[in-house]
Amino acid sequence: MTSTVVVREYAYLTTASVAANTLDRAHISESAFRWLVELGQQFRRNGLPLFELDSQKLLRLDNYVGVLESPCGTVIEVLPKHTTEQTSAAEARALLKRLIKTSTQLSVREADFADVERFEIPIREWLITCFLGELEVLLKRGLQFDYQVREEEARFLRGQLDIAKQLRQPPGKAHVFNIRHDLFLPDRPENRLIKSALVTVCSATQDNDNWRLAHEIISQLLQLPESSDIRADFKSWSTDRLLTHYRPIKPWCEFILNQHVPLSVSGGWRGISMLFPMEKLFENYVAEQLRRAIGSKGTVRTQLATEYLCQHKGKGVFKLRPDIEVVIGDQRWIMDTKWKLLDVDNGGQTYGLSEKDFYQMLAYGSKLLHSQGDLVLIYPAWKNFPSNENISPFEFDNQTTLLVTSFNLNDNTRTNDCRWNLTLAESFAQVHN
Template sequence: MTSTVVVREYAYLTTAPVTANTLDRAHICESAFRWLVELGQQFRRNGLPLFELDSHKLLRLDNYVGVLESPCGTVIEVLPKHTTEETSSAEARSLLKRLIKTSMQISVREADFANVQRFEMPIREWLITCFLSELEVLLKRGLQFDYQVREEEARFLRGQLNITKQLRESPGKAHVFNIRHDLFLPDRAENRLIKSALVAVCAATHDNDNWRLAHEMLSQLLQLPESSDPRADFKSWSTDRLLTHYRPIKLWCEFILNQHLPLAVSGGWHGISVLFPMERLFENYVAEQLRKAIGDKGAVRTQLATEHLCQHKGKGVFKLRPDIEVVIGDKRWIMDTKWKLLDVYNGGPTYGLSERDVYQMLAYGTRCLDSKGELVLIYPHWDLFPYTQLDAFHFSPTLRLNVLSVDLNIEVISLEQFVD
């Protein structure tokens, strides 16, 4: 039996009894707890701290958001912690969907979600709904077929006679023709992956509308085989212009089949589990907002890695990797995003800024801007950082640091907020 636990970043999960589950502390069953511990050990070996294990009955989640599905049927939905106050799961879930859509550049057909209850569905069902919506559009346009060579024995000639093989046949099989011919079939990597994702959705969804629609579409793909090697098929996914209408559904297939880059949970168990590092989601969200605001006026690049902190034996060492670079005309801005709830009221004269972060920005300004220009630190907007911008910090007369907050509830952010 499936059970769902809804929490947010840095929440505690425990097998001990709790009075009532909240977004910051919730009870899970023993089997789900053991699975999380094993999963956390796999992540830690790859340098990714999924959580901190406080005791054999208590663990504390890190800053990953998304959904985890354990083999015992427990679904753990982890939402963003955008305020220290208790908030509704619907508000945090809406924020996460907006961040995913914007940062991953996903076009979601919101017009299909007329029902408010369906719009506020859990993240896993939302992912499934978006996949089914894209698949429905794709099936209406028609699947892409391809010619495939078939070699077989037949009692009649069809296509091309395989003379070499025919000459090697024994006299007793003189009445059989070895032929080679083409068949126009939908059996190609893209369609096999779609079929596999649809089968996974049919087994995973608990929403009546999703279940009905998924099985209706599965009946249209009964003759199509599933993917036996999803990783290889994703590598074979064609980028040909004839398959332009396949592009929107690829990302959803990656989500469903645990192949997506943010952090797909893989292994022996293949439930629908996808986690996103909140720092990367926030960074991508800000970068996409900047691209929309700038348009053709300039360029936005992310994860710039062209400079080093210093030189050693003629080679650059300690590579610098600022989150965002903005270029408009002859002006440049180096920006870094921080998914931290900055308390500017109780942080003293430095507003609670991390000394490490400020030193990092100084290194960016020195090496990337030659100590002349604008640096920007960007934090999420919340009750204790309600200002759009703090007073500037001056490293020198020619190099200054601006500290901004971004309101995640605003659909479109103006360029003036980021650059002067």
């Protein structure tokens, strides 16, 4: 029996009794708890802190968001913590969907899911709905077939006779022909992965509409085999122009088949799970919104890695990796995103900013901007750091300035709703003019 637990980042999960589950504290079964502990140990060995074990009955999640499905049927949905106050799961879930769609540049047919969204379906069912929607479109265009070489023995000639094998045929089998021929089949890596994802969806979905549609589609693909080696088939996924219509469904297959979960999670159990580090989702979301806002006026690059902090014996040491670089004309900004609720009202003279982050930005300014230009730290907007509030610029020297701004994560997808603080907005406006 499947049970769903909905929490948010840094929530506590416990096997002890809880008066009522909330987004910050929830009860899970002992079997799910033990599975999470084992999973967390695997994550930690790979340098990924999934959570902290506080006691034998209590663990605290870290900043990973998404869905985890345990072997006992417990589905744990982890949503973003974009405010310190209690908020509705629907609001946090809508934010996570928007971050996933934008930061991973997924194609989602919103018009098809308008009615479904009103029912506040969980992230896992939303994922399945998107996958099935893309699969329907793909099937209307037709699966890609390919010629497969078959070598077999037959009592009739078909294709090409294998002379070498035929000459070695024993007298008792002289009437049997060794033939080689081509069959036009849909047995391709892409189709095998789609079939495997569809089989997973059929057994995992709890939504009536998804269940009905998934079983309707799988009845059309009964002759198609499943993938026997998922990773190898993903590596063999063709980017040929004849398979352009396959591109939208690939990321959904990756989600369904656990390709967006670290390698340590993979094993005998394969539920539908996807995990994202929240800081990476936020970084990608901000970068994509910047691209939309700037358009053809400039360029936006992420994870720039062209400079080193210092040189040692003629080689660069400690590569610098700023999150975002924006270039408009002869103006250049180096930006870092921080998924942290900055308490400007109660943070004192430094607003709760990290000294470590300032040293990091100073290194970016020195090596990437040559101590001339603007650096930017971007935080999510919330009630104690709203998008219309300004923090006076920090000056490293007369030519290097650090701007601290908030980014509005409200449900706004239009470019004009990508709000920045006054200082940064004025800087962009001067360049645009």
